[in-house]
Amino acid sequence: MLAPPKPAVRPANPQFSSGPCAKRPGWTIEALKGALVGRSHRSKPGKAKLEQVISLSKEILGIPADYRVGIVPASDTGAVEMALWSLLGARGVDMLAWESFGKDWVTDVVKQLKLQDVRSLTAGYGALPDLAQVDFSRDVVFTWNGTTSGVRVPNGDWIADDREGLTICDATSATFAMDLPWQKLDVVTWSWQKVLGGEAAHGMLVLSPRAVARLESYKPAWPLPKIFRMTKDGKVVEGIFKGETINTPSMIAVEDAIDGLTWAKSVGGLEGLVARSESNLKAVADWVAKTDWVDFLPVDPATRSCTSICLKIVDPAVTALPAEAQAEVAKKLTGLLEKEGVALDAASYRDAPPGIRIWGGATVENADIQALLPWLDWAFAQVKPA
Structure with a gap:
């Protein structure tokens, strides 16, 4: 399968850190x-x-x-x-x-x-x-x-x-x-x-x-x-x-x-905030459902967080590697995202299984989540073991 081309659209805000998290849209x-x-x-x-x-x-x-x-x-x-x-x-x-x-x-x-x-x-x-x-x-x-x-x-x-x-x-x-x-x-x-x-x-x-x-x-x-x-x-x-x-x-x-x-x-109080965060989770879930190299870390869909969205790499070329080598693949992937300026601080927490952690809280625009997802596919293709 051919590697996906480098995406043309970048997230307007690449800040996906799980804390401190992105400022509200339009903040100065x-x-x-x-x-x-x-x-x-x-x-x-x-x-x-x-x-x-x-x-x-x-x-x-x-x-x-x-x-x-x-x-x-x-x-x-x-x-x-x-x-x-x-x-x-x-x-x-x-x-x-x-x-x-x-x-x-x-x-x-x-x-x-x-x-x-x-x-x-x-x-x-x-x-x-x-x-x-x-x-x-x-x-x-x-x-x-x-x-x-x-x-x-x-x-x-x-x-x-x-x-x-x-x-x-x-x-x-x-x-x-x-x-x-x-x-x-x-x-x-x-x-x-x-x-x-x-x-x-x-x-x-x-x-x-x-x-x-x-x-x-x-x-x-x-x-x-x-x-x-x-x-x-x-x-x-x-x-x-x-x-x-x-x-x-x-x-x-x-x-x-x-x-x-x-x-x-201004965005509808708690109802609006919850809706914004849940829409970010849905965007990631829809992408995961059609992507074979990645899956959610949570086993039960009912327990998936709509803020700290944690993903694991499940591609056999990676899971067959020793644990340290798997962690290195995840590190290279998130490092490449940061180098390209499309996702900052998106690595899993240091004590957690290696993977990707995307903050999807209410201050994150859904359009930025949508723009990020093709970059994940591109970055994985760059770091996937031969």
Whole structure:
């Protein structure tokens, strides 16, 4: 078979990184001109900006009115760590992991917090653990979307409404691209740098009334650093959820977050954002269906992520090679895409099986996904072993 010709059309935006992700269409540095640089985040206008991020997030995502939403330090990682260190230990915990970050949370709970009553329900890259085995009399920690495996939970039907424990969900690559069932979730975290293309280092933390009750009734056996403390004298610090951040945020990043949220409303809010991301997944799925050298890493189509779209090379000329040689083929392929300027940062995560990872979140234009796909065919033909 003849190798495909070099495509004539390039993506207008070659940024397919899974974080920090592409800025919203049309973004320029002018979007930051209203940033309160040189002003205190505790000033009246500074606090108003922070409150605006919180209120817009709640509005667009449809978060229940009695849930608290706060801006916290250290991106999604900081938000998850705050939840784990502040809430766990009151009862047994089920840890679900099927990719790198879920495994990191298991390590924290077992080796750092050193909790004894821990069940780890795990699966390899491409699959989910058996969700029917989850015990909701215990606390449950999981990622909604596995950023490094491209595997998401298909829905929230498996989560018990009458649960006794808390559900703690790392939703950093799902929020604003997937419809989360808030009443099923007690703690949800994400970062600005994912679906809306914001800047890194700031996290969002959502607490249900049940999670707040846990904070106010349970004191962990270990000391908590300042940036993890959400209570004072046995009561939740309400200011955290009204724009009074624990430490100093970047007001430039805050302005950028407001810009992304404003754009999100302009494209139809959550419904529009989900539709944009799902259309990107469909474009890739249609291409994979007619392409014999590549397949999705997720085994079950119902679990395919519409944000972190993970692909594996299945051509026999590659799969017959030793693992290191297979990885080298994938490295050459993504390196060629970067050299041509058509797909930047499209390699699989370092701990994941070698392949291609295409960010399909809401800020990525479908036309750019469509333009990229012929380049994947061309690049593979260049690096395929003879």
